Amino acid sequence: MSRSTLNSLLLFGLPALFIATFFVVPLVNSVAVSLGVPEFTLAAYRRLVDVPVYRAVYGRTLRVALIVTLVCVVVGYPCAYYISTLGRRGRIVAIGLIALPFMLSVLVRNYVWMVLLQDTGLVNRLLIGAGWIETPVRLMHNELGVLIAMANMLLPYVIFPVLGALLAIPPELRTASASLGANGARTFWRVTLPLTSAGTAAGALLTFIVGLGFYITPAMMGGAREMMVANLIAFNVRDVLNWTLAFSLSTSLLASTIVLYFAYRALLPRVATLQAI
Amino acid sequence: MHAFRRIGTRVGRLLLAAHGWLVIGFLLLPVAAVVPMSFNDLGVFELIPTNPSLAQYRKLFESPDWMEVMWRSMRIAVLVTMAATTLGILAASAVARLSPRLRAATEAVFLAPQIVPSVVIAASAYFLFARFGLVGTMTGIVIMHTVIAVPFVVILMGSRLQSLSPDMAQASASLGAGPLRTFLRVIVPQVGTAIAGSALLAFHASFDEVVLSLFLSGARNKTLPVKLWDAILFEVSPILPAISTVVMLIPLAAVLPLLVLRARR
Numbered sequence A: 001m002s003r004s005t006l007n008s009l010l011l012f013g014l015p016a017l018f019i020a021t022f023f024v025v026p027l028v029n030s031v032a033v034s035l036g037v038p039e040f041t042l043a044a045y046r047r048l049v050d051v052p053v054y055r056a057v058y059g060r061t062l063r064v065a066l067i068v069t070l071v072c073v074v075v076g077y078p079c080a081y082y083i084s085t086l087g088r089r090g091r092i093v094a095i096g097l098i099a100l101p102f103m104l105s106v107l108v109r110n111y112v113w114m115v116l117l118q119d120t121g122l123v124n125r126l127l128i129g130a131g132w133i134e135t136p137v138r139l140m141h142n143e144l145g146v147l148i149a150m151a152n153m154l155l156p157y158v159i160f161p162v163l164g165a166l167l168a169i170p171p172e173l174r175t176a177s178a179s180l181g182a183n184g185a186r187t188f189w190r191v192t193l194p195l196t197s198a199g200t201a202a203g204a205l206l207t208f209i210v211g212l213g214f215y216i217t218p219a220m221m222g223g224a225r226e227m228m229v230a231n232l233i234a235f236n237v238r239d240v241l242n243w244t245l246a247f248s249l250s251t252s253l254l255a256s257t258i259v260l261y262f263a264y265r266a267l268l269p270r271v272a273t274l275q276a277i
Numbered sequence B: 001m002h003a004f005r006r007i008g009t010r011v012g013r014l015l016l017a018a019h020g021w022l023v024i025g026f027l028l029l030p031v032a033a034v035v036p037m038s039f040n041d042l043g044v045f046e047l048i049p050t051n052p053s054l055a056q057y058r059k060l061f062e063s064p065d066w067m068e069v070m071w072r073s074m075r076i077a078v079l080v081t082m083a084a085t086t087l088g089i090l091a092a093s094a095v096a097r098l099s100p101r102l103r104a105a106t107e108a109v110f111l112a113p114q115i116v117p118s119v120v121i122a123a124s125a126y127f128l129f130a131r132f133g134l135v136g137t138m139t140g141i142v143i144m145h146t147v148i149a150v151p152f153v154v155i156l157m158g159s160r161l162q163s164l165s166p167d168m169a170q171a172s173a174s175l176g177a178g179p180l181r182t183f184l185r186v187i188v189p190q191v192g193t194a195i196a197g198s199a200l201l202a203f204h205a206s207f208d209e210v211v212l213s214l215f216l217s218g219a220r221n222k223t224l225p226v227k228l229w230d231a232i233l234f235e236v237s238p239i240l241p242a243i244s245t246v247v248m249l250i251p252l253a254a255v256l257p258l259l260v261l262r263a264r265r
Helices: A003-034 A043-050 A052-085 A088-103 A106-117 A122-129 A143-167 A171-179 A184-212 A216-221 A229-239 A243-270 B002-037 B055-062 B064-097 B100-115 B118-131 B138-162 B167-174 B179-190 B192-207 B211-216 B224-234 B240-264
Strands: none
Touching: A003 A243, A003 B064, A003 B100, A003 B118, A003 B138, A043 A052, A043 A243, A052 A088, A052 A143, A052 A184, A052 A229, A052 B002, A088 A143, A088 B002, A106 A122, A106 A143, A106 A216, A106 B002, A106 B224, A106 B240, A143 A184, A143 A216, A143 B002, A171 A184, A184 A243, A216 A229, A216 B224, A229 A243, A229 B118, A229 B211, A243 B100, A243 B118, B002 B240, B055 B240, B064 B100, B064 B138, B064 B192, B064 B224, B064 B240, B100 B138, B118 B138, B118 B211, B138 B192, B138 B211, B167 B179, B179 B192, B211 B224, B224 B240
């Protein structure tokens, strides 16, 4: 063994051991518990399918993640497109502004949405003040509140990859399309959109993956009935101590995350990367 | 006909710009709302205070409960920053030496804690930590915060180290410097900014972490986000925006000395 290989192994050993012990081992153990090891049984998983309450939680989680992803793509794509048309300085400012909320605590961001969307919150007061409504509209403690806050937190996951894909398109392509007689709309549908589809798909997948695992937002913005899978896991661990059920839920969430993440990684080589901002 | 099309394009552009800035405004809304709210007078609670005051900040810094959890969170975050930066740099420099295929696979393992939902990580860690008496201890929190902070360091350091030319390190080795000396005297000065950036991200990852702390902190070792969680859900208090603003500023303040130190060199 050469000295540099040995060095690499030593360098590698400490972090690898750490991640294996405190991340991989607990996860593997949780999967084992969900399967009833040392015996092997799928009873816990059968319950997930059979009990209507659990099916409803899965349905809601998928629906919320899917709607948020769609909203983020539809709203985020044109925003990224606009930023791509800006000059260098404007682009940097816009990117900085979009990244800024990441510095704000996740809890605080949810808290602000609670304050803005509650019955006596700013949004309702503005709507009543404008005379559009007479009694407050219920904007939180329901799925709508969860969706608004989640979209607020997940939009950058779409905007950044789409922006990267847009900026990677050589400007000559659009000029060529225009000089061949295509108008703006035709150039967009035939040149820009196809060239950014992989980047958009990657952003959408990432949004969906992250959206599936949301815990804080449904707990704060949703009502008692807006539980998502993550909340059901926490409930079973912290309140009722049902480990097999909690771990069958968490294993299903883990498995879908891993599968989707591999799909995301497979997409990456086809995503044109951002060369220069 | 031509003139109509030109007007159409111009309206389209205006709509696009309006949409772009509306979205950016929507994203900035939480930040923009929380800071003015923090200057509320005692007792009243307005979105834009009519009598701006520092009363909430005074109350916060005079409250032993909030100061206790704030110091605890800072101590945890400092320990996590040191552990995660060290482990992450080691991992990134090992990964950078691997062949591209192995690199992708090992990178995926080190980045996984960022992809796996934190509830899943928290539940599985809680189960094992409960057996080893680690639930409710600072050690347990520091360990798990380090797990989720390492990916930030690996991403940032990985891209920086890969752009580094190996010539300098080889020159250093051929002049007789050992690997540690080469690392400290040749590599670190070249990647200082990336290390500072990694440290900031690691600090923030720990200081802002909610879900793992909710599971692992127990009643005795509550972190700032755990107390904040309780306060938001069970007592709506006008002190919250002030705490939020401080929470937003602390990670920045923690990194400032690093940046100053670097600028002086």
